Amino acid sequence: MVSGIRRALLVGGLIALLAVTGTLAAATTAAAQSEDTEEFDFELDGNESGGEFQFSGDSNGPVFDFSGIRDSPGFSFGDSDDAPDFSGIGSGSGDAPDFTGIGNGDGPDFGGIGGDGDGPDFGGIGSGAGEGPDFSGIGDGEAPDFGGIGDGGDGDDGGDGDDGNDTDPAGPADFQVSNLQAPGTATVGDTITVSATVENVGESEGTQTVSFGVDTDGDGTLEELASQDESLASAGSTTVTFDVDTSSLSAGTYTHGVSTANDSATAQITLESQQPDQPANFQVSNIDTNSPVTEGETLTLDATVQNTGDLEGTQTVTLSVLDESDSSDVTLAGGASQEVTLSVPTQTGDAGSSSATVQTENDSLSASVQVNSADSAPNFQLSNLQAPESVQAGETIEGSIDIENTGGREGTQTGGFGVDVDGDGTIETLEERTVTLGPGERTTENLTLPLAESLPGGTITFGVYTDNDTVTQEVSVVSADGSTDDSLPEYKSFTAYVEEGYLEVGHNDSRGDVPDCPNGNPANESLGCAQFTANFDQVSGEYTVTPENFRFPEIPFSSQTLGDVPTNISATETVTGSLDTATGSSTFEAATFATLGLGQGEDCGMPVVVNGTTGDSGSLAGTNGSTRSVITTGTTNATLVDNEFSVPSARGCGVLDSTVDGDVGLPAGAGVNEMVLELHIEFDSEPVE
Incomplete structure (x- = not known):
């Protein structure tokens, strides 16, 4: 039955084509005369097995012109179940076929069209000549098969298409503003921070200018003060932040906000007037x-x-x-x-x-x-000093003293006992005592003073003092050999050992610790002691140290970039100073060079002049040595300090000069650097050779 219907359709189509043969022939003849087309033979057959129209013809010349076929009532495409097969049409080098007016039933099969010549011309299909292709209605059945167009071969048949509905284009970007954050009050001149969330709720990616503005004139419009461009994909969001200087605004309450091309979010802020500077109070x-x-x-x-x-x-x-x-x-x-x-x-x-x-x-x-x-003030009076008239060198002076508060109220005083070393009538303190006494109260203090075996014979003045009174007694010292010579020990040299100490230099506080050497004995034999040996004039107190007798072990200084830098400190000229054996006060001046162990040679480092003192140096205070130990044992201890010395920039280190300066913080002037040395000093009766 179906075959019969198809055969009837084929016959009807053939009759319809014959009815327009004259028209086609006339058209092709006219075309031949204008060299655009030429007349050729073709045949239209029905295929029982396939049920498809077969078009064959000489494709070496101009291709078929199907324009106007739509007007033929006897020939319509798409009324049958199967799509027409146009495979093989247009494989020559002529113009593309014109399918104007085709398309109401099943989609045509265009497989193999246009392999060697121009692409098919679908202009005006479905809507008339001159306009773009109108494929409305194509696809109510099977989808058009365009397989092979442009490559000379048959394409694969396309799948069924959607029923006639065109896809709508994506909507534009739409930037919405939310979550506006800003202070509610500020002072004119402040910089305020404003932030907001911007989200693209549109269907397309876009770029918009996001601006912050203030309604300065109350007209409801935000005058822009700052802006920035933001690009967001569809459904993308970002947080925008504005730092806004309010100096250009007057005191008052304003509406402000963040805006895009599609949306805005606003809030209010109150700007308060700047308060004038208050006078000194x-x-x-x-x-x-x-x-x-x-x-x-x-x-x-x-x-x-x-x-x-x-x-x-x-x-x-x-x-x-x-x-x-x-x-x-x-x-x-x-x-x-x-x-x-x-x-x-x-x-x-x-x-x-x-x-x-x-x-x-x-x-x-x-x-x-x-x-x-x-009349009521505390008054500590001394009496009944007990001390031996004579004592052997190497023994201990043992004695006592009575102290009474003859004032009208309780008091506390710090007194002491010692020896008049230099004969000036002043007792140099060897030991201090602090005593508290009520009115009329009395106490007895026991006194001990060991003497060195090396102490020569002679007479010393032994004494005790308070804030209100002083008592003394002469004591004869018999030397170890029985001499009672009247002279004190004569020292001609001394060696000072650094028991502990440090140097801190530069704006970055680069520190180097001196190896410990308690009582002149190195805590680490491999490091040794920092020490210097001096020729000493006991009468004037002056001393000198030659460069070869000025010895410092290697000291590591910390460096941010170079790590611990080994540093050797040497005297570049004779060191000079003074030391008072009666008071223990001391000073010294040393011109030194700090050589840095950076593999750049002995000239890599900094020249430094240090002036140490047992007194005050800027914010540092040193302590005097014990006069008692000088007299009795020939030794003393003192603290030398200096924070008034300067350290210049590094030199002689080549490209590392600037690295050292940057790490340490050089140059560094007075008050930036500091040195503290705890000294153990041993005196000798022989000069330095």
């Missing part, structure tokens, strides 16, 4: 005094003065008490503070409780102070 706090004092002593007050204003100022700070006053001019920056010390003398008749006031232009603070009568 000196406030007084934390008064401390040395009260109670005794008539005739000095009353001292310490107070903290702080400038609580914004501007720097200078004011006079005054202490008023006992009809006396003391003042000091103080300059402070805004917010700065300083401790001020003021003092006034007391006099007979000042005894009693008084109010001491510290005052500035803006503030005052008072404290109660007590002045005691001189």
Whole structure:
């Protein structure tokens, strides 16, 4: 049955084609005359087995022109179940076939069209000539088969298409703003931070300008103050942040927000006026005094003065008490503070409780102070000094002293005992004692003073003292050989060993520790001791150390880049100094060169001049040696310090000069570097050879 229907359709199609044969022939003849087309023979057969139309023809010339076929009522494509097969059409080098007006039933099979010539011309299909191809209706059945178009071979049949529905294009990007974060208040001139979340809820990727603005004139429009471009894929989001300077705005409440081309989020902020700088305002706090004092002593007050204003100022700070006053001019920056010390003398008749006031232009603070009568002050008197008249060198002077507080109130004093070493009438302290006694109270203190066996014979002055009294006694010393020569030991040299110590240099506090050497004995034999041996003039106290007698072991200094850098310190000229055996005070000046172990030779390093002292050096304080040990044992200990020396830039290290300077922080001036050396000193009666 189906075959019969197909055969009828084929016959009907053939009749319809014959009806238009004259038209086609006329068209091809006209084309031949215009050299665009030519007439050729073709045949249309029905295939029983396949049920498909077969077109064959001479494709070496112009291709078929199917324009106008749609107007033929006897020939329509797509009414049968199977699609027409146009395979093989257009494989020549002519123009592409014109399928204008085709398409209501099943989709045509265009397999193999256009392999050698121009591509098929589908202009006007379904809608008329001149317009783009209209494939509406193609695909109600099977999908068109375009397999093989453009490659000369039959293509594969396409699958069934969707029913006539065109796919809508993707929608545009749509940037939405949310989660606006900003302060609610600020001061004019502040920089505020504003952030918001921007999300692309559109279907396409896009780039938009995201801006921060403020409605400065109240018209509802945000005037842009800052902006940035953001690119987001569909469904993408980001957080934008703006740091906004408010200096251009006046005090007031504003609507502000973050905007895109599609959306905005707003909030309000209140800008407050800037407060003018406040003038200097000196406030007084934390008064401390040395009260109670005794008539005739000095009353001292310490107070903290702080400038609580914004501007720097200078004011006079005054202490008023006992009809006396003391003042000091103080300059402070805004917010700065300083401790001020003021003092006034007391006099007979000042005894009693008084109010001491510290005052500035803006503030005052008072404290109660007590002045005691001189008659009631502690008074420690000495009596009954017991000491041997003669003692053998190497033995110990043993004695005692009575101390009585003859004053009217309890007191505490620190006294001591010792020897007048240099014969100037002053007892050089060998040992200190602190005693507390009530009014009229008495105590006995036992005294011991060992003497060195090497002490020559002679007479020494032994004495004891308090704040109020001093007593002495002559003691004859018999030397080990029985001599009673009147001279003290004569020392001509000494060796100073660094028991422990360090040097810290540069702005980066690069530190090197000196190897320990307690009592002149190295803690590490392989490292040895830092030591120097000096010729010594005991009368003048001056000494000298030649470069060869100035010895420092290798000291590692820390470096950020180079690690621990071994450093050798040597004297470049004779070291000079002074040492007082009566007081233990000492100084020295040493011109040195610190050679850095960087493999760059002996000239790689820094020249450094150090001035050590047992006294004060800037913020460091050294301690004197014990006079007692010098007299009795020929040894002493002292602490030498210096933080006033400078360290220049490294030199002679080639490309490493700048590395050393950067790691250590060089050059470094006075006050940046420091040296602390704990010394054990041994004296000798023989000069240095």
